[in-house]
Every structure is written in structure tokens, then in C-alpha cells.
Amino acid sequence: MAELILDVKDISKTFPGVRALDRVSFDLRKGEVHALVGENGAGKSTLMKILSGVYQPDGGTLTYKGKEVHFQSARESSEAGIGIIYQELNLVPHLTVAQNIYMGREPRTALGYLDDRKMNVDAAKILAELNVDISPAVRLNKLSISKQQMVEIAKALSKDSEVLIMDEPTSALTETEIDELFKVIHKLRSRGVGIIYISHRLEELKHIVDRITVFRDGRYISTTNYADITMEEIINKMVGRKLENMFPVRKNLPTQKKLLEVRHIVHGSILRDISFDLYEGEILGLSGLMGAGRSELARAIFGADPRDSGDIIRDGKKLDIRSPADAIRHGIAYLSENRKEEGLAVKMRIDQNVTMANLPEVSKRFGIISSAQELQATQNYVDELDIRTPSLVQVVNHLSGGNQQKVVVAKWLFRDSRILIFDEPTRGIDVGAKFAIYELIERLARKGVGVIVISSELPEILGMTDRVLVLHEGRLTATLRTKDTSQEEILNYAAGLGA
Amino acid sequence: MANENLQNASGQAEAEVRAKPGRKKLALGQFVIFGAFVFLFILFSVVAKNFFTMRNVLTLALQTSTVTLMGIGVTFTIITGGIDLSIGSVIALTGTIAVIAANSGMAIWLSMVMGLLTGVLCGFLNGAMITGLRIPPFIATLGMMMVARGFVLTITNAMSKPAPDAFGHLGNDTLFSFSQKFPGIGYPVFIMIAVAIIFGFILRKTRVGRYTYAIGSNEEASRLSGIKVARIKVIAYMISGFCAALAGIILASRMVTSQPNGGISYELNAIAASVIGGTSLMGGIGTVAGAVIGSFIIGVLGVGLTMSGASFFVQQIAIGLVVIGSVAIDQIRYKKK
Structure with a gap:
């Protein structure tokens, strides 16, 4: 079994009036794709925001590469090597691919000028590693959504990310584009990157996922090898709760009109x-x-x-x-x-x-x-x-x-x-x-x-x-x-x- | 469990008072601005010897009427979330058109109506560009500012022409002229008061006014509420054009000449007046009363500083600081909330 790169233990997070996470646990190995599923409000996004340093947990421990960490900001988490690709892409459409990849960390010459040549060469290298055909000098808004997503991935890799979080990465993609994305995910996995994959589309998980964890109502439900669980079981775990008396009784029947x-x-x-x-x-x-x-x-x-x-x-x-x-x-x-x-x-x-x-x-x-x-x-x-x-x-x-x-x-x-x-x-x-x-x-x-x-x-x-x-x-x-x-x-x- | 939640909710709500129709409160911001105006007025009355004389106060009102009229009009466009930069040029164009019409033998009143229609047309074109072609208001009205200016300079060859004497009555005649001490109140002052009351009423009390605020506050919500957004915006720019035309005709009438070079950068004073009066460039907020007070602050500063011996350049500095200061105060108050 590959070594653990990330270990979340008993993490809790409370917002005014809402217990978003209640002592949840989650771990990630090197070179694995670990799916995290659950209905809206299950706490997936909250956990991702804690991993990426946007939120700080109220309790529990976060161990990354064998050391306990307390990320205070998104920058700290990103510098430590945790990359996150949000559902809404965080790129600047009017800049080039390379400029987007190196935003905020642009290589400079000895004189302090921006070193565009080095930036483009470096960006091309990363894109080539991903096997994607994108020119680093092209403006981002000329690319399809899936290509833009590849740029996000390249950006995360350029920071030497060892953990990559993908939040609903396929929601805006066509089927061929999804295939392209999966190829890249396979490649990353073989390089030893640990990937947390969040998706509502359960049917697509079978192509890529090693393990699957279910959250429900801010609580941890289960972690299983994907091979050992059926779709039906996953859905049952996600839904899980009995319908409580949260709704008013319907006092009329719809008419036939x-x-x-x-x-x-x-x-x-x-x-x-x-x-x-x-x-x-x-x-x-x-x-x-x-x-x-x-x-x-x-x-x-x-x-x-x-x-x-x-x-x-x-x-x-x-x-x-x-x-x-x-x-x-x-x-x-x-x-x-x-x-x-x-x-x-x-x-x-x-x-x-x-x-x-x-x-x-x-x-x-x-x-x-x-x-x-x-x-x-x-x-x-x-x-x-x-x-x-x-x-x-x-x-x-x-x-x-x-x-x-x-x-x-x-x-x-x-x-x-x-x-x-x-x-x-x-x-x-x-x-x-x-x-x-x-x-x-x-x-x-x-x-x-x-x-x-x-x-x-x-x-x-x-x-x-x-x-x-x-x-x-x-x-x-x-x-x-x-x-x-x-x-x-x-x-x-x-x-x-x-x- | 649900019942428990419900009880909690109603328990919290007990602390809140039951809804009652509230009394309309004048916004605090307007008090501050009005206070500033009174303060400046008293200050200059003490500092400048002849400031607080009836003659001077009347002159001040007369001079300020142009900026006030423009400020009222441009306030409508700013509340929708837009801007109207063309009004300075529209002043020159409409006044000149009216003078040309009068010189061609048209009845004076009719020539002035021609001028007003020209202003309304400019506003309509602004609105049509903004809503039909989706050109940002800043750009559309900037373009109109150049086109209108260029047009008036072309048709006049950049030369002022005298108008018939009768054309000057509107700008120079007064009412209630009893004595040397009280030279009477100029017609433009009455026009300004009437316009302030009418457009203040439109903005506060009519559907057009309400929709103007609604669009500036949330254009998409307005559209989804069935408001005809484009129509209301066009009306706002037509009001701005109309008010600028009134100002242009008054200006031409006071000089009894056409002024193709007149009104340059007046739009900035009008916008400044509106902003000093509490209008937000983000849209949704602003009043006619604010624009009027804002104009008078600029007017008092101008006259007062001149009479205190300060140069025109110092006046510019003072007005600039007031614009920045008034918005800064708004921002600080907003942040505290």
C-alpha cells in the first residue's frame, strides 16, 4: 500500500447555526484517486476549503506528509503543495496560458524585468508533460473550457502540487473532453500525485476512482475500495437519512385542471x-x-x-x-x-x-x-x-x-x-x-x-x-x-x- | 424537531417589533450636506465683507441655476447606474440652435422650444446607444459630447452670434424688483425652483422615478420584475438632455448671444454637484434635493472664495477637495454600517 500523504482526523467546523463538519476523517495516499461524494450540504466543500487553507477547523488534526499542519491561508496550503481546482475556473481570460500558469510568481530576469521567454518555455514543458496540445502564448479565452481546465491543472502542477483537489471538474465538459481529462488524471496518478475527486456524477467515477468516501450531513459515513461497492450502496449511504417531519402536511390535492x-x-x-x-x-x-x-x-x-x-x-x-x-x-x-x-x-x-x-x-x-x-x-x-x-x-x-x-x-x-x-x-x-x-x-x-x-x-x-x-x-x-x-x-x- | 425549530424562530422574533408603517426620515447624509452649505454660507458672510447682501445672494442663485439644472438631470442618469458626459456640449448646442432659430425670424418662445427639443433628442440618442447598441454610458455620452460640440462649432464656425433683444428677457428679467436694494429675482431662479420641484416629485413619487432607482439598485431583478429597463433608461437620458437644454437656453439668453464654445467641462461640475449631494455612482442612490444642495455648495464656494480674494485656481482646489471629502465621508459611514 502506498504511503499516506494526507490524513484528516476528527475535523469539525461550525458556522453560526450550522455544524458543517462533525468530526470527519479522510485520508489520501500517494498516487491514488479518492472520490468524495455526498449530497448538497454534506460538508464536502467545507472540507476542501479547510484543506486549501480558506477555513480553519474548530477541532481535529490535519497531517500532511507526516507533519501536523495548520494552514492559515490559501497561500500557505498552496505553497505546501496542495492544489485545488474549483468548479468555477480561477483564471484570467485576457492573459496568455503561460501568464495564467505563473500568475503571481512570474519568472524575472536579473534586472527585474519579466522573463517571458523563460515563462513560456517552462509552461510548455509542463503542458507537454500533461500530453496536452496547448500553446503557452495563446490567450486563455481562445481555449475551450476543457483546455482551460488543463491550464488550471498545469498551474497546480507548476507549483509542484503533490495533492490535487478537483471539485466537480467535469460539470462543464463534453464527453470527449471528459475522456481527455481522465487521461490526464491517470497520468498524474502514475506520477504519484494524490487526487481528491469530488463529483455529483457517480457514473463517471468507475473510470478513475480507487477509493470512495461518503459524507452525509457533515458527518463521515464510510470509506471503501471502489471495486467493493455498488452504485446502489453508494446512493443509499449518501441518502441514508429517514425523512423527518420537516414538511407541512399537504392539505389539498391538485385538481385535474x-x-x-x-x-x-x-x-x-x-x-x-x-x-x-x-x-x-x-x-x-x-x-x-x-x-x-x-x-x-x-x-x-x-x-x-x-x-x-x-x-x-x-x-x-x-x-x-x-x-x-x-x-x-x-x-x-x-x-x-x-x-x-x-x-x-x-x-x-x-x-x-x-x-x-x-x-x-x-x-x-x-x-x-x-x-x-x-x-x-x-x-x-x-x-x-x-x-x-x-x-x-x-x-x-x-x-x-x-x-x-x-x-x-x-x-x-x-x-x-x-x-x-x-x-x-x-x-x-x-x-x-x-x-x-x-x-x-x-x-x-x-x-x-x-x-x-x-x-x-x-x-x-x-x-x-x-x-x-x-x-x-x-x-x-x-x-x-x-x-x-x-x-x-x-x-x-x-x-x-x-x- | 421541526416544531422545535419553529418555536425557536418565533422566540427570536419576539424581540423584534411588529411591522409598522415607518415615518419617512430625511437621510442623515443630506443633513450633513445641508449643514455644510449653511456653514460655508455663514463662514463667507463673516470673512467676505459684501457676501451676505441681498444683491449678492440673488446673483449667486442666478449663477448657480445652470449647474443646478444640469445636476438635477444628470442625477437621473447616475441613479440608473450610468452617467451623462454630453451635457456640457448639449448646453452649447441647444442654446445655439435656439439663437439661430430666433434669428431666422421664429417666435422667441418657439425658438426656445426648438432648443429644448434638440436637448431631448440628444438625450434620446444617448439612451438609444446605451440600451440598443449596449455601449457603456461613459463611452456613449463621451462620444455624444464630442459629436455635439463638433457639430455646434461647425454650424457656427465657432463664432458667437447676437440674438434678438427679446431673446434676452428669459435670462435677464426679474420678478419682484422693488428697489435698488432688492433688484428682483431672475426668471432662471424660478425655472430652477420649478424644475427641482417637478423632477424631485417625478423621482420620489412616480413610477418612472421608482423604476429609475430599481434599475440602479438591481437591473436584473428589475428586468425579472417586468420593468421595461430600456425605456426607463432612455427616459432618464432624455430628462438629462432636457435639463441641459434648459440650462443652455438660459445661458444663451443671459448673454443674448449664441455660445458655441460655452459649457465646456460644465458636465463635470454638474456630476460633482450630484455626487456632493449624495448620489452614488454605483447607482440606486441619489436625490434631486441633494443635487440642488451640491450645486449651491459649489456656487457658494466659487462666489465666496472670489469675494475673499482667492484666485480661480484656489477655487478649483477647494471644489475638488469638497468632492473627494463628501464621498470619503459617505464611504466611511457606509463601512461603519
Whole structure:
């Protein structure tokens, strides 16, 4: 057995209100690819940030190359030889490949000038070792995403990294590009680099992984040789928990009345011919892995992104939706997963946010806004949705995440929306406040609103919805009745494995 | 378990007061700025002998009216997250167009309307470039600044032309002229007050104003809320063009000549006035009242320092320091929050 290069023992990390890691352990050998899997919130990213020095653990020990280490910054970890490749590439598009590889450590001549020639030669050497055909002098933004990823890897190797952490490296790659990446990973492994490989795509692990560790809810579950475990067992370990009573009881059944018919939505290779129905009073889940096209589907229906073809039909009539304004006019609302970036005007007040999508309702002639009506409407929603705020004219930036979400909901209710699309409605919201959001969604459905819930948290999908649509790489792979399905089944369809 | 969480949540919330309609508070920043204005005013009244005379105060108001008008207009564009650099040139162009129209025998009021329309058109073109062609506001209005200036210099051969005497009434006549001691209040001052009230009202109380803030605060959220972002932006630049045109016509009228070389770098004073008044170049924040006070601070500094014997160059230094200082104070206050 190869020697251990990294040994994590009983590491804990607590954030205000959340125990992100609870005495987890993990080890890595030289020349091995060790997969780390788990659902969202399992603690994978937190552990990676501790290994790369971004966070400091509250307890436990970190042993690297036989010595206990305490990384205080990303720089320390990187200098020690731990390289990390984030899901979002951290490169500068307008600089050349070589400039990116040596950023911050540019070779200089004796006179202190930048030594571009040496930099390009060195970069070419590293790229050649990886067997990739990239010129060091080419500007980064001329390269495909996979080539850019190779540059990230080259950058990590140029620092003589002995441990390489890859966080969802294939999420933006095509199949041939993934093959290329795997070749490089094999090569690195044979050179003795230890690789921690994080991925949601369980099916791709079989090509590269030696061992696999499962985390769940911030806890360590198991480590196994990949050869000794089945896909089903992995999924069981990932899901593991029994559904607790975290969700309100559904008090109504969806009606048979179609509220919205979506037909043959196509948008490049992101959305490939998606059709489904939404019924009055229904809560419809939209599940899938990252990059499966869930938000894109919602945005296409809402007119926020263009679509190549496809119809959106309400009451037998095709709706002409080309912009959010069109969709809103037809009673469709979209609550973005990025609340602060796309949902709220955070510098503005609660009342101003609530009325933002329906100002004419509180306006007199000549577009003059009636403050009295505006405050009255806001008061109604603050009461109805139980928004906790010291005043109606509070700037929304100062509210908690749960209350901000309620303000967005209030905005759409004030607009009389009949179809509400929630994109990750409980992201970044405390556990306690989540229940309030679930209750709210349930109440909306009871009133006959059609609700679509996009969520990466399967318990949420199973606990809340009547039916589930599962997407895989832009295709609808399954439409399931929630009460007849399971996390395992959904995950299978989401991974493109079929039933 | 869920119930427990729920109880915790409501327990925490008990500390918070139930929602009540809050009273509108004047932003602290505006108090500070207004205080600074009063302070400067008193300071110069003590230091400069003839500063605090009725005649001087009236002159100050008259002189400041141009920058104030421009400052009000440009504030709209800055709140959307943009900028309008073209207004200095628009002043020269619109005033000159009005004078040319008047000289061609057109009725004076109609010639002035021509000037106003020219300004609105410039603003419309700015807005169209920014929203239609997606040119950054800085670049689009910089281009417009050069084109408008070049255009007015070309059609006039860079020469000032006198206007009919009647053209001068707007800029030089006064109301309430009772005596030597009280020479009356110039029409431009009334125009300035009316524009401040009307556009202040638009910004605070109408949908156009609300959308202006919303776009500056979060353009994507605004779009996803169904706001017609492009239309509102174009309106903001048209308002800026309109206000600059008013300033241009007043300036031409006061001189009773066309001023193809006039208004150079006035846009910077207007932007400075707006910023001193608390407008954020990041968008989403700013008021008409702030722009007015900001303009008057610049005006008082200018007149006061001149009367105290300081040179024009020293005035520049003072105004520059005030711009930097006012924003620095904002930043420090913001950080503390």
C-alpha cells in the first residue's frame, strides 16, 4: 500500500447555526484517486476549503506528509503543495496560458524585468508533460473550457502540487473532453500525485476512482475500495437519512385542471425538447444534477432567457412570451435562486420591493404612486406572510434570508401570479425559517396556485411535491409521482442511468 | 424537531417589533450636506465683507441655476447606474440652435422650444446607444459630447452670434424688483425652483422615478420584475438632455448671444454637484434635493472664495477637495454600517 500523504482526523467546523463538519476523517495516499461524494450540504466543500487553507477547523488534526499542519491561508496550503481546482475556473481570460500558469510568481530576469521567454518555455514543458496540445502564448479565452481546465491543472502542477483537489471538474465538459481529462488524471496518478475527486456524477467515477468516501450531513459515513461497492450502496449511504417531519402536511390535492402546458422547449443543447403540464393547486418538483438545465428551463418559460422553439400554453392559448414582462402579464412568476442578485433591489425598502412588479396597482393618474396604498398593500403581505421586520420601510438588505425570500414572494402575490416557479427557495435560509417557506408554498397550492419547485435537496422534493420531473443533461428523463418514488429512483434518473 | 425549530424562530422574533408603517426620515447624509452649505454660507458672510447682501445672494442663485439644472438631470442618469458626459456640449448646442432659430425670424418662445427639443433628442440618442447598441454610458455620452460640440462649432464656425433683444428677457428679467436694494429675482431662479420641484416629485413619487432607482439598485431583478429597463433608461437620458437644454437656453439668453464654445467641462461640475449631494455612482442612490444642495455648495464656494480674494485656481482646489471629502465621508459611514 502506498504511503499516506494526507490524513484528516476528527475535523469539525461550525458556522453560526450550522455544524458543517462533525468530526470527519479522510485520508489520501500517494498516487491514488479518492472520490468524495455526498449530497448538497454534506460538508464536502467545507472540507476542501479547510484543506486549501480558506477555513480553519474548530477541532481535529490535519497531517500532511507526516507533519501536523495548520494552514492559515490559501497561500500557505498552496505553497505546501496542495492544489485545488474549483468548479468555477480561477483564471484570467485576457492573459496568455503561460501568464495564467505563473500568475503571481512570474519568472524575472536579473534586472527585474519579466522573463517571458523563460515563462513560456517552462509552461510548455509542463503542458507537454500533461500530453496536452496547448500553446503557452495563446490567450486563455481562445481555449475551450476543457483546455482551460488543463491550464488550471498545469498551474497546480507548476507549483509542484503533490495533492490535487478537483471539485466537480467535469460539470462543464463534453464527453470527449471528459475522456481527455481522465487521461490526464491517470497520468498524474502514475506520477504519484494524490487526487481528491469530488463529483455529483457517480457514473463517471468507475473510470478513475480507487477509493470512495461518503459524507452525509457533515458527518463521515464510510470509506471503501471502489471495486467493493455498488452504485446502489453508494446512493443509499449518501441518502441514508429517514425523512423527518420537516414538511407541512399537504392539505389539498391538485385538481385535474391544467394551468400550464409546456411543449417542446428547445434551447441549444441546454434544453432538448421538454414538455410537461402543471395543474391548478399542484406542487411540481424539478430535480436534476447541477447543469441539468433546471434553472434554464424555468428561465425559458419565464422569458428571461431566449428559447429556440417550444410553446407555453395556458387555457388552450399559446402565450407569446419573449420577455419577463410578457410572462408576468400572463401570471407567471419566477423566484430566482440568486435572491440578492436577481430577486431583490437590496438597497431599496420592503414596500418598494413588494410593489415593484405591480406599481400601477398602487398608482393614481399620471403614474403617481400613492404611498398610503403602497404601505397598505405591504402591510397586508407582511401580516399574511409573517415577515419579521421593525418597519415597512426597512431596507431589505437588513432582513434575514428567510424574510427576504418572503418579500420576493409578496412581490409576486401582489402581482396576482397564478404560476410561481421557485428556484432553490430555501438556499441560504436557516432550518427554522425553511419550514415557514414550505408552509407558504403549501398554502399557495391550496389556494389553487400552480407551484414549480426547483431543488437540489431531494428530501425537499420528496417532502413537498405532488409530482417530480427529473432532468438529465437538458432532457426530461422521468416524470414521477412523488408518493411512489424514492431518492434512489430520482438520483438514478438524474444521473442518466434510467430506472 | 421541526416544531422545535419553529418555536425557536418565533422566540427570536419576539424581540423584534411588529411591522409598522415607518415615518419617512430625511437621510442623515443630506443633513450633513445641508449643514455644510449653511456653514460655508455663514463662514463667507463673516470673512467676505459684501457676501451676505441681498444683491449678492440673488446673483449667486442666478449663477448657480445652470449647474443646478444640469445636476438635477444628470442625477437621473447616475441613479440608473450610468452617467451623462454630453451635457456640457448639449448646453452649447441647444442654446445655439435656439439663437439661430430666433434669428431666422421664429417666435422667441418657439425658438426656445426648438432648443429644448434638440436637448431631448440628444438625450434620446444617448439612451438609444446605451440600451440598443449596449455601449457603456461613459463611452456613449463621451462620444455624444464630442459629436455635439463638433457639430455646434461647425454650424457656427465657432463664432458667437447676437440674438434678438427679446431673446434676452428669459435670462435677464426679474420678478419682484422693488428697489435698488432688492433688484428682483431672475426668471432662471424660478425655472430652477420649478424644475427641482417637478423632477424631485417625478423621482420620489412616480413610477418612472421608482423604476429609475430599481434599475440602479438591481437591473436584473428589475428586468425579472417586468420593468421595461430600456425605456426607463432612455427616459432618464432624455430628462438629462432636457435639463441641459434648459440650462443652455438660459445661458444663451443671459448673454443674448449664441455660445458655441460655452459649457465646456460644465458636465463635470454638474456630476460633482450630484455626487456632493449624495448620489452614488454605483447607482440606486441619489436625490434631486441633494443635487440642488451640491450645486449651491459649489456656487457658494466659487462666489465666496472670489469675494475673499482667492484666485480661480484656489477655487478649483477647494471644489475638488469638497468632492473627494463628501464621498470619503459617505464611504466611511457606509463601512461603519
